[in-house]
Amino acid sequence: MHTLLEVSFVEWLNMDDIPDKHVEEFGEQIAKEFHLLKSDLFELRLMWRSYRELFGKNKERVELLNSISGSFAQTIEISLWESVLIRLRRFNDEGASRIKRRPLSLGLLREISKQTNDQELRKLIQEAKTKAAFAKNWSDKRIAHSDYDYRMGSVKLESASRQKVTDAIDAIAAVIKRIGSERLDTHYVTHPVSALKDETFVLKLLLDGKKGWDAKPDLARSLIKNGDYEAYKEVYKYPSWLDRTPDEHD
Numbered sequence: 001m002h003t004l005l006e007v008s009f010v011e012w013l014n015m016d017d018i019p020d021k022h023v024e025e026f027g028e029q030i031a032k033e034f035h036l037l038k039s040d041l042f043e044l045r046l047m048w049r050s051y052r053e054l055f056g057k058n059k060e061r062v063e064l065l066n067s068i069s070g071s072f073a074q075t076i077e078i079s080l081w082e083s084v085l086i087r088l089r090r091f092n093d094e095g096a097s098r099i100k101r102r103p104l105s106l107g108l109l110r111e112i113s114k115q116t117n118d119q120e121l122r123k124l125i126q127e128a129k130t131k132a133a134f135a136k137n138w139s140d141k142r143i144a145h146s147d148y149d150y151r152m153g154s155v156k157l158e159s160a161s162r163q164k165v166t167d168a169i170d171a172i173a174a175v176i177k178r179i180g181s182e183r184l185d186t187h188y189v190t191h192p193v194s195a196l197k198d199e200t201f202v203l204k205l206l207l208d209g210k211k212g213w214d215a216k217p218d219l220a221r222s223l224i225k226n227g228d229y230e231a232y233k234e235v236y237k238y239p240s241w242l243d244r245t246p247d248e249h250d
Helices: 020-026 028-055 059-091 106-116 119-131 134-143 148-152 162-183 199-225 229-235
Strands: none
Touching: 020 028, 028 059, 028 106, 028 162, 028 199, 059 134, 059 162, 059 199, 106 119, 106 162, 119 162, 134 162, 199 229
């Protein structure tokens, strides 16, 4: 069984993954932080693409998902949306001075700009922080915390949109790409390469399944009419691992 921690996101750092050139250029600590932040960006890109392909491409895709299970589709949409915003918020996490921790955020990359007095990099870092700032408001009031005034309707969340999320992610990518080109002689491609079995493939399977499901009543009636009762029993027969878990009761 595959779980979230078994996929290829970098949760724990393996020093073998960091090129010696990065350590020589930045020093070991900053090289580690840059490597992890770069991985976080790739993960964010991948998650945002899933959201956009499922819910931001066209109304027909949303209608398909809603026609199968509106409540489940809503759960997936909210989960992806909030996961993306919480990751954006992490890039802006400066940490609390009273707590001895070193959050992985854009602020750490200022150290790289100081090494060579890269004013353009400092500008890009500040632009990225500004464009991602709205995610902190959502995190503080709705996602990571539950704000009383927000829940009572006396305060509003900062405006958020798919375009603002895209702009914020692109701004973070500009920081990573600047460091790559200016310090590492490397052009980073920060957009994920689509797999053959991606979100669109899943939607195609759902569409085929929906068509097959909608055809079952006519098939069942036809089999009964023809007296083929054994075949009729198979129309809505599924393996036991698809049995619905009974509702729980207090």
